[in-house]
Amino acid sequence: MVDGEVPVPRRRDLRRPQADDLPTTTGENGVVPETDEELTPAGGPRSTVETTTTDSGSILTVETITTATGSISTVETRHVPAEHRRRWITLTLAAVVLVVVVVTGGSWVFAKVRSAPAPEPLALTTPTSAPSNDPDVPLVLDGVWQVAEGSQAGYRVGETRDQSAQVVGRTEDVSGSVTITGTDLTATTVVVQTATITTDQASRDAFFRRALDTTTYPEARFVFTGSVDVAALSTATEPVAVEVPGTLTIRDTSLEVTASIQVQRTTDGLEAVGEIGIGLTELGITVPTGTFVTVDDLGSVEFRLDLTR
CATH class of the missing domain: 2.40.128.110 (Lipid/polyisoprenoid-binding, YceI-like)
Structure with missing residues (x-):
């Protein structure tokens, strides 16, 4: 660095790890293992996914990949239209009401729909x-x-x-x-x-x-x-x-x-x-x-x- 030059911090690589970035593991005799456990040995790359719903109704998905050299996270946001949220709420309430009626008030329902004389x-x-x-x-x-x-x-x-x-x-x-x-x-x-x-x-x-x-x-x-x-x-x-x-x-x-x-x-x-x-x-x-x-x-x-x- 030249005297008087302001140091520029190195930009962190936020790209998703590529196959060449991740350590590979082979089984005995150079054969690639078939089970998930063998493909992800101790110290190998691991992936975790967390999904949450925000106050605005959007669905937020965070995927974190951890390797021996660090971890990298990717974020995906999916917006749920308001009419879909209202439909979900309506269906949920209807299901709850149906369960309550059947369990506690079924006879009342039958009384209301009973046959004509x-x-x-x-x-x-x-x-x-x-x-x-x-x-x-x-x-x-x-x-x-x-x-x-x-x-x-x-x-x-x-x-x-x-x-x-x-x-x-x-x-x-x-x-x-x-x-x-x-x-x-x-x-x-x-x-x-x-x-x-x-x-x-x-x-x-x-x-x-x-x-x-x-x-x-x-x-x-x-x-x-x-x-x-x-x-x-x-x-x-x-x-x-x-x-x-x-x-x-x-x-x-x-x-x-x-x-x-x-x-x-x-x-x-x-x-x-x-x-x-x-x-x-x-x-x-x-x-x-x-x-x-x-x-x-x-x-x-x-x-x-x-x-x-």
């Missing part, structure tokens, strides 16, 4: 007065009566959430026939397409279809063969009560049951309304029982049939 049980219509309903003009019962359009069938079962309620599913996809020989009921077949039964909630319908495996077993069927006296129908002006034993087949299970039926004459023929009591576990259905909802095991099959010849 269940439909009344299926009932006989009020037939229009006509000569065919005149007791002095007996109705000829003998013959095969077909289940006509407008007939309905389905189920009713109790459900408890914050309070007891009835769940009702119905369909008009019903077919079949009733045979009367003279004045005796001698045969009945009623077929219901179970996949078309619906309630007021799609989630219930999905559970029902899975429980009954409606893809594999699309039909529920009630079959009666025997003899039941129905002579009173030919001159009745009021509904006639009839008990009809038979076999109810749902899914792959057949049960011996009794249908309690009310039958009346109409201007077009006959109308029958009835129900069959049944237990869900008898059908091999696992009844839901939980914190928020419990379904009764005992339920009923309901039907209303318009019969014409």
Whole structure:
């Protein structure tokens, strides 16, 4: 340095270390090791990364590489747009609220979304007065009566959430026939397409279809063969009560049951309304029982049939 010259400090090299700057290590016989531990032996270069979020929302990443001769740091700053930060905050708050509601107030939520009042049980219509309903003009019962359009069938079962309620599913996809020989009921077949039964909630319908495996077993069927006296129908002006034993087949299970039926004459023929009591576990259905909802095991099959010849 020349006398009188102001010394200039040496500028520190802040560039990222290159491969030639860092010591290398080889294993035995000059083979480069494959594991991380062997590639970073004691005293060799080591890298650490720290990430923090600033008050302004930026993400700050600091990478420090340490070698035997010193350490070098590089800084990377990434700005997060305000709309992204607001989205993160909104999603986080929503998740927290959901957890709190499920843990502490789940029953309140179910109470707010519970079903509308269940439909009344299926009932006989009020037939229009006509000569065919005149007791002095007996109705000829003998013959095969077909289940006509407008007939309905389905189920009713109790459900408890914050309070007891009835769940009702119905369909008009019903077919079949009733045979009367003279004045005796001698045969009945009623077929219901179970996949078309619906309630007021799609989630219930999905559970029902899975429980009954409606893809594999699309039909529920009630079959009666025997003899039941129905002579009173030919001159009745009021509904006639009839008990009809038979076999109810749902899914792959057949049960011996009794249908309690009310039958009346109409201007077009006959109308029958009835129900069959049944237990869900008898059908091999696992009844839901939980914190928020419990379904009764005992339920009923309901039907209303318009019969014409």
